[in-house]
Amino acid sequence: MNAALQYTWAQAFADLSQIAAIATLTGFFLFAIVVDLVLPKRRRGGAVAIVAVTGFAYSLGTAVYRWLYGQGGLAYHKFASGDSFALFFEILFACLGILTVALSHSYLKKRGLLEGEFHILIMAAVIGMMVLASATSLVTVFLGLELLSISLYIVCGYVRTDSRSQEAGAKYLLVGGFASAFVLYGMALIYGGAGTTVIPDIATKLGDSASSNPLILLGIVLMGVGFAFKVSAAPFHMWTPDVYQGAPIPVTAFMSVGTKAAAFAMIVRVFAGGLPHLAPEWQILLAFVAATSMVVGNVMAIAQTSLKRLLAYSGIAQAGYILIGVIAGGDAGLAAVNYYLFIYMFMNFGAFAVITLLAGPEGDRDKFSDLEGLGRRNPVLGVLMTVFMLSLAGFPPTVGFFGKLFLFTAGVSAGYTWLVVLAVLMSVVSVFYYIRVLIPIWSPSSRTDEVPSSLTTRLVVTLSGVASILLGIYPTTLLLVGQLAANPNPGP
Amino acid sequence: MLTVIWVLPLVGAALIAFMPPRLAKFWGVTVAVVTLLISIGMAYVFDPNAHSFQLTETEPWIPQLNIAYRLGVDGISLWLVVLNALLTVVAVLATPLSTRHVNRFIALILGMSAGLAGLFMATDLVLFYVFWEAMLIPAYFLLWIFGEGDRPGRAALKFVLYTLAGSLLMLVGVIGEYVFTGQKSFDLAVLATMPPSPSIQFGLFFVFALAFAIKTPLFPFHSWLPDAYMAAPTSMLVLFAGVMGKAGAYGFLRIAVPLFPNPAYWWDWRWVMPVLAVAAIIWGALMAIAQRDMKLLVAYSSVSHLGFIVLGIFSYNVQGQQGAVLQMVNHGIIVPALFLIVAWISDRAGTRDRSAMAGLATRMPVMAGIFFLVTMAALGLPGLNSFVGEFMTLFGAWQRAPVLAVFGAIGLVLAPVYMLRLFQGVMQGPPAGPEPKSDIYAGQLLLVAPLVVLMFAIGLDPNFLTSLISVVGQPGLAK
Numbered sequence: 001m002n003a004a005l006q007y008t009w010a011q012a013f014a015d016l017s018q019i020a021a022i023a024t025l026t027g028f029f030l031f032a033i034v035v036d037l038v039l040p041k042r043r044r045g046g047a048v049a050i051v052a053v054t055g056f057a058y059s060l061g062t063a064v065y066r067w068l069y070g071q072g073g074l075a076y077h078k079f080a081s082g083d084s085f086a087l088f089f090e091i092l093f094a095c096l097g098i099l100t101v102a103l104s105h106s107y108l109k110k111r112g113l114l115e116g117e118f119h120i121l122i123m124a125a126v127i128g129m130m131v132l133a134s135a136t137s138l139v140t141v142f143l144g145l146e147l148l149s150i151s152l153y154i155v156c157g158y159v160r161t162d163s164r165s166q167e168a169g170a171k172y173l174l175v176g177g178f179a180s181a182f183v184l185y186g187m188a189l190i191y192g193g194a195g196t197t198v199i200p201d202i203a204t205k206l207g208d209s210a211s212s213n214p215l216i217l218l219g220i221v222l223m224g225v226g227f228a229f230k231v232s233a234a235p236f237h238m239w240t241p242d243v244y245q246g247a248p249i250p251v252t253a254f255m256s257v258g259t260k261a262a263a264f265a266m267i268v269r270v271f272a273g274g275l276p277h278l279a280p281e282w283q284i285l286l287a288f289v290a291a292t293s294m295v296v297g298n299v300m301a302i303a304q305t306s307l308k309r310l311l312a313y314s315g316i317a318q319a320g321y322i323l324i325g326v327i328a329g330g331d332a333g334l335a336a337v338n339y340y341l342f343i344y345m346f347m348n349f350g351a352f353a354v355i356t357l358l359a360g361p362e363g364d365r366d367k368f369s370d371l372e373g374l375g376r377r378n379p380v381l382g383v384l385m386t387v388f389m390l391s392l393a394g395f396p397p398t399v400g401f402f403g404k405l406f407l408f409t410a411g412v413s414a415g416y417t418w419l420v421v422l423a424v425l426m427s428v429v430s431v432f433y434y435i436r437v438l439i440p441i442w443s444p445s446s447r448t449d450e451v452p453s454s455l456t457t458r459l460v461v462t463l464s465g466v467a468s469i470l471l472g473i474y475p476t477t478l479l480l481v482g483q484l485a486a487n488p489n490p491g492p
Numbered sequence: 493m494l495t496v497i498w499v500l501p502l503v504g505a506a507l508i509a510f511m512p513p514r515l516a517k518f519w520g521v522t523v524a525v526v527t528l529l530i531s532i533g534m535a536y537v538f539d540p541n542a543h544s545f546q547l548t549e550t551e552p553w554i555p556q557l558n559i560a561y562r563l564g565v566d567g568i569s570l571w572l573v574v575l576n577a578l579l580t581v582v583a584v585l586a587t588p589l590s591t592r593h594v595n596r597f598i599a600l601i602l603g604m605s606a607g608l609a610g611l612f613m614a615t616d617l618v619l620f621y622v623f624w625e626a627m628l629i630p631a632y633f634l635l636w637i638f639g640e641g642d643r644p645g646r647a648a649l650k651f652v653l654y655t656l657a658g659s660l661l662m663l664v665g666v667i668g669e670y671v672f673t674g675q676k677s678f679d680l681a682v683l684a685t686m687p688p689s690p691s692i693q694f695g696l697f698f699v700f701a702l703a704f705a706i707k708t709p710l711f712p713f714h715s716w717l718p719d720a721y722m723a724a725p726t727s728m729l730v731l732f733a734g735v736m737g738k739a740g741a742y743g744f745l746r747i748a749v750p751l752f753p754n755p756a757y758w759w760d761w762r763w764v765m766p767v768l769a770v771a772a773i774i775w776g777a778l779m780a781i782a783q784r785d786m787k788l789l790v791a792y793s794s795v796s797h798l799g800f801i802v803l804g805i806f807s808y809n810v811q812g813q814q815g816a817v818l819q820m821v822n823h824g825i826i827v828p829a830l831f832l833i834v835a836w837i838s839d840r841a842g843t844r845d846r847s848a849m850a851g852l853a854t855r856m857p858v859m860a861g862i863f864f865l866v867t868m869a870a871l872g873l874p875g876l877n878s879f880v881g882e883f884m885t886l887f888g889a890w891q892r893a894p895v896l897a898v899f900g901a902i903g904l905v906l907a908p909v910y911m912l913r914l915f916q917g918v919m920q921g922p923p924a925g926p927e928p929k930s931d932i933y934a935g936q937l938l939l940v941a942p943l944v945v946l947m948f949a950i951g952l953d954p955n956f957l958t959s960l961i962s963v964v965g966q967p968g969l970a971k
Contacts, residue, residue, distance in 0.1 A: 335556075395629060396622035402554075405618070405663070409557060412667045420667070424660045431656055435632075435649060442637055443645075476554050483556065 018075035018082030021063040021090040022130045025097075028055025029123045036116035045108070045115030052101045052119040056126070060094035063087050073490045078198045079137040081490035088485030089133030089265045092342055096258050097126045099349055099460050104250035106454035107356050111159070111248070111363075118158060122254065125151035129262040136273075136490060138187040138197040141266055145183065145230070148262060149176045152255060156247040162363060168246025175229065175239040183226030189219030190274075199274035200489055208277050217281060223270065224285045230263035232312075233289045233319045234296035241304075244312035249364050252308055253352030256315050261341040264322060268337065272329055273488030283327050287419055290327065293320030294426040301433045307355055307366040310433060311348065314392060317430060318344065321423055325407045328414035331486050336406035338482030343391075343399040343471055350464030351388040354381055357457050371437065373445030381451060382441050384465035391468045393434040394427055399472040406479065493534060494547055494563040497573060498610040498623075500527050501580065501602040509599035516595035517587060523602060524581040527609075531577040535570055538960065545615055545681060545965035553619075557670070558677050562616040566965035568745055568817050569612040571957060572738060575824045576612065578942070579734045580605040582828060585939055586727040597638055601731060603630040608735050612742060615965065617666050617678040620747070624659055624739070628652055631736065639723035647716075647723035654716040658703035665699035669751065672696070684750040684966040694757035700748050701761065707740030710765075710802060711772035714795050721791040726835040730828040733794055737827070738820045741801045745816065749805060750966045765806040766889065770899045772799030777906035781913070786834045786846045789914055790827065793870065796903050797823050797878075803900050804885030810962070812888020813969060817961045818954060819881030822869075825950075826878060829866045829943045833859070836936060837918065840928040846914055851923035856931040860919045862940055867915045869947045871907040877950035 016023055032051040036044050066072070072082035080086075100122055108115045128148030135141040153176065157169020187197070193216040194202040210216050225236060232240040244252045271282050297317030304310040322344075325337035358365045375382030391398035404427070411420040471478055504523030508516050538546055545564030553561045565573060583601050591597050607627025614620040635648035670678060672688045687693055706713045724732050744765075755761040776796030783789040801823065804816030837852065837859065838844040853860035869876040872883075882904060890897035950957060 390629065396625050401622070401625070405667075406557070408663065409667045409670065412664070412671050417664070417668075421661070421664055424664050425657075427660050428653060428657045432649070432653060435652070439645065442633070476556070479554065479556055 015075040017066075018072040019080055019134055020066060020082070021059045021087070021094065022127060022134065024062050025055050025059040025094075025123065025127055025130065028052070028058065029120065029127060031055075032116075032120050032123060036120060048116040048119045049101055049105050052123055053098055055123060056094045056097035056101070059130075060091060060098070063090040063094060067091070074136060074200070078200065079140050080131075080134045081136045082134060083487070083490035084485045085265075085269070085488050085490070086134035088338055088481065089261065090130050092261055092345060093126050093129045093133070093258060096254065096261075096345055096349070097122065099345075099464075100250055100254045102456040102460050103253060103349075103353055103356055104248075105456050107248070107250050107359060107457070110359065110361055110452070110454075112361065113159060113248075118155060121151045121155045125155070125254070125258065129258055132262045133265040133269075135266075135269065136199045138191065138199065138270070141270065142180075142184060142187065144262075145180060145266065148259070149180060152176075152251070152259065155251045156243060156255075158251065159248055164246040165248060166246075168243045171239055171246075172243045179226045179229030179236075181226075182222050182229070186219045186222030186224075186226060189215050189222065193219065199269060202274040203276055203489070206275065206277055211278055211281055216278070220271075220275065220278060220282050221285065224282060224289070227263055227267045227270075228289050231260050231267070231319045231323075232316055233323065234292040234316055235289075237293065237296065237316045240316060241309045241312040244315075245306055245308045245366075249308070249352055249356045249359060249366070252311075253349050253356070256311065256352065257345045257349050260315065260319060260322075261345070264326065264337060264341055267326055268334060269488045272326070272334065279329065283329075286323050286327050287416065290320045290323035290419060291422055293317060293323065294423055298426040298429040298433075302429070304433070305368060307368065307371070307437065308364070310437070311351060314430065314433070315348070317426065318348075318392070320426075321404060321407055324411040324416065324419055324423060327416060327419070328410035330410070330414065331483060332406075332413060333410035334486035334488070335479060335483035336403070336410045338485050339406055339475070339479050340403040342478060342482065343403050343468070346464040346467040346471070347388050347391040347398075347400055350384065350461055350468060351392065353457055353461045353464060354385045354388070357381065357451055357454065357461070360452070368437070368440050371440040372443070373447040374441040374451065376445065377448060378451045381461065384461055385441055386438055387465050387468050389434040389437050391472070393431045397469070397472050399468050399475070402472055402475045493530065494549055494565065494613050497527060497530055497534065497577070498606045498613065500530070501609070502606040505599040505602035505606065508595055508602065511595050513593065513595045514589075516598045517584065517589060520584040520587075520598035520602060521581065524577070524584050524605070527605075528574075528577040528581050531574045534565065535574050538565065538570055538963075540567075540960050540963055543963060546963075548615070557618075559618045560616055560679070561619060562679060563613045563619075564615045564965060565613055567961040567963035568965075568969075569742070570960060571817065571821050572612045572735070572742060572824075573609055575821055576605060576608045576731075576735045579730050579824065579828055582939060582943070583727045583730040586730060586832060588727075591638065591725075593637075597634070600630040600634045601728060604634065604731055604736070608731070608739065611739055615680045617669060617680060617683065617747075620680070621659075621663060621666050624662075624743075625656075627736070628655060631732065634725070634728045634732075635720060635723050638725050638728065640725060641723050644723040647719040651716045651720040654706055654713070658706035658713075661699045662703035665696050665703075668692070668696050668699070680746065680751075681966050687751065687753055690754050691757045693752040693755040694761065697748060697752040697755035697761050700743070700752075701765065704740040704743035704748060705768070707743065708737065708798050708802060709740070709795065711768050711775055711799070714772070714776075717795060718788055718791055721794075722785075722787060726831060729831045733791075733831060734824045734828040737794065737798060738801075738824060741798065741805065741816065741820055744802060744805045745813065745969070746966075749808070749813075750969050762806065762808065766803055766892070766896050769799045769802035769806065770896055772796065773803065773900055773903035774906070777903050777910065780910040781906065784847050785844050786838060786914065786918070787831070787844055789846070789910060790830045790834055793830075793907070793910060794823070794827055796907070797827075799903065800882050800885045800900065803889050803896065807885070807888035807892040807896075809888050809891050811884050811891065814958050814961050815881050815884025815888055818950075818957055819878070819885055821957065822877040822881045822950060825943050825946050826866060826870050829940050829947075830870060832936075832940060833863050833866060836932060837863070837928075840930060841926050843926065846917050849918055849925035850921045851919070852928060853919040854923060856928050858937065859932040862932065862937070862944065863915060863919060865944055865947070866940075867911045869951070871911040872904060875948075875951050877947045877954070879951065880954040
């Protein structure tokens with residue numbers, strides 16, 4: 001029998017332990033489906049939520065355990081890996097999953113939506129994200145991408161009675177399918193050039209001469225376009241504001257952080273890990289995308305009147321900042337990217353969580369006027385929203401500043417001073433619209449109605465707010481973790 | 493010890509923000525006074541013979557980038573820290589209890605004071621930057637929520653965006669120092685020993701100087717100042733004009749001068765800056781002459797006075813730079829007193845238009861006396877504090893290039909014009925205009941008394957300041 005096809009039980013266990021976090025979550029995912037089927041209708045929602053949170057917590061624990069005792073390398077014939085890069089993102093996505101379930105629990109009840117399916121779909125999306133992070137083959141990358149995207153298409157259009165939600169789902173499906181096709185075609189061309197889909201092998205098989213092969217270059221461009229769609233970077237950002245606005249807020253919050261982080265994990269894995277010899281080529285491509293994103297995102301955000309759209313454009317701009325770290329590359333650059341993605345979870349998710357609290361049974365309230373008097377109606381929420389906005393704008397001592405400091409330091413060190421100067425100038429623009437959000441919060445207002453309250457959502461907001469400040473005052477540990485996870489090339 | 497000086501007001505601010513408003517002022521004053529006492533204690537234990545940063549505190553903060561929590565004071569920052577603590581007490585005391593949300597107001601004042609104290613004590617470039625930007629947050633909220641005038645929000649936003657445009661570019665400079673000096677360090681004392689090549693200095697100097705020039709503000713970048721000062725409530729102005737106005741000048745002295753000894757490539761920045769300073773001196777004075785609004789007049793006079801400070805800093809000699817530090821302290825004493833008095837007068841007269849009133853001296857003699865003293869100090873009468881500082885800066889400028897001093901001295905000529913016109917127009921002559929409600933209150937008199945005493949003390953014996961100013965922590969500064 002062919003030696004390569006032999007697969008022993010020991011091997012199977014070793015491989016499974018490499019992807020333990022994903023496997024655990026998948027187990028809970030299946031269990032959640034069964035729970036949703038067998039329990040009586042009125043008990044389903046809460047039970048599934050509990051199963052989902054437990055699943056995420058177990059997955060988080062597994063990932064942390066593997067991080068501490070036994071980080072691995074390639075598994076499943078080099079199709080996946082359990083290296084520190086994958087584990088870092090698995091930890092991130094598990095945290096995000098917990099936050100999302102906590103955020104959506106009360107929201108779904110308030111709007112009278114079915115809870116069980118929603119959590120199950122979120123779990124599926126998180127599994128997709130984790131697969132993306134641990135994928136070391138183009139095939140697995142695509143598998144994760146589709147699992148993630150298809151789940152999100154459904155939850156975007158989850159509010160079946162709301163035409164805007166429907167529109168968001170349809171739009172995301174069409175544009176996302178388009179992006180997937182681009183990625184797939186690019187992958188096919190790379191496979192044609194390298195003769196393998198395994199990312200570490202691509203790196204060794206494509207030598208320096210590959211930069212003269214037009215098919216490989218076309219493959220990079222096509223994948224770059226697809227990835228830019230997924231991180232919502234300009235000029236491939238058109239879907240973002242509409243989808244963010246139409247989708248239910250918890251979904252928007254989840255997407256804005258999760259999809260972005262997953263797509264960045266994919267970019268780093270494929271470009272920095274698989275095509276290091278072609279770095280000058282894709283760096284130019286990404287530098288162009290980063291510059292356009294920062295300009296388009298920040299300038300367009302000024303004119304928005306909907307908070308969701310504003311945060312969508314701000315997300316486009318932030319994608320531009322993060323790309324600086326990817327372009328700079330190396331230990332410092334990728335550590336900065338990891339750090340930023342992790343803190344972005346807290347500051348952006350926190351901001352969305354505050355808007356979630358404002359939502360009413362009839363729909364989302366995300367106009368500027370809905371924030372009126374928040375500082376008076378609920379001072380804690382007012383202060384926290386202020387922290388999130390200042391953090392997104394990059395004011396010290398919040399985390400946003402340190403994230404930018406690390407990204408920009410990496411950028412200047414790598415010689416991309418012009419990109420950093422552009423980023424800095426655009427940050428000045430961004431302060432304008434982030435501060436605009438604060439104006440209704442703290443202006444004198446006659447509104448005194450209570451802010452709708454919910455324990456879990458409040459917990460999410462407070463946790464995000466505390467993290468946004470503490471991780472800023474003491475960024476060392478998280479940056480160290482990001483640094484340890486900064487190698488997209490897993491060992492054997 | 494140094495950590496306490498900035499953490500104490502910050503903790504106080506956090507507690508006071510959630511206190512009932514009637515207790516806020518008492519606790520605010522307590523916190524401010526304790527901070528002042530600690531600051532004075534710091535000045536007392538300061539060793540005038542050791543030429544380095546003193547009372548240093550160093551903790552690793554972000555070791556990956558060699559960023560450390562480094563605090564220290566030298567002869568330059570020492571006096572600014574004390575001044576900041578003193579003016580915080582004055583500002584909190586000057587806050588009227590009738591202010592809406594007085595607890596939040598005092599909390600924000602203390603927060604701003606904490607940021608300024610940290611800024612003056614930071615000896616790590618990143619820490620400096622953190623304080624530099626962090627203090628914008630309370631300043632913005634103070635201007636916007638508690639501001640006067642029609643649209644304080646606009647003035648506040650203009651102030652923040654102006655300042656940020658400079659300071660975010662400065663962030664590139666901070667990173668550039670780390671990368672291009674090859675030092676991989678943010679320690680100000682280390683960076684000053686290893687300047688990069690002149691062409692890189694040229695670029696880095698530009699981004700730093702731009703940030704500081706906007707903050708100071710220097711001549712072409714001053715257009716945020718009238719709006720912001722007009723919008724600022726009086727008790728905030730004490731700190732805003734008195735201390736935050738010095739932050740930019742301090743940045744020049746702490747960073748721009750020692751870190752970039754030779755910023756010459758296409759042209760030499762060392763000649764551009766003093767020319768801008770002279771322009772600020774003359775422009776500010778001319779604008780002050782043209783104002784009818786008393787608050788605006790003082791604001792423009794401040795632009796002129798800050799020009800002297802920057803002129804002294806860029807004279808690159810010991811007289812000029814010592815004079816600049818002295819003048820920072822002097823201006824920090826005079827301007828709050830002027831703003832307070834002007835606010836009290838207009839409060840009683842019901843208008844800030846100086847041409848709408850006359851002959852107030854007969855009706856408020858004590859106020860007139862105090863106002864006279866402060867006016868004399870502001871226009872640089874020998875024997876009062878401002879004279880020594882302005883003389884030293886001009887003397888330094890003369891040594892660098894006589895032409896700078898000649899044009900700078902025009903400011904000295906113009907200062908009596910606008911100050912005396914203000915004083916005479918308002919106080920002297922036959923009584924006209926609205927009847928003032930009362931003379932100065934005893935409490936208000938007590939509030940300005942320490943400032944007036946300091947004007948005399950520094951004017952008569954400036955040596956007790958200058959003897960310590962020569963203790964500088966970095967190479968690259970004249971001593």
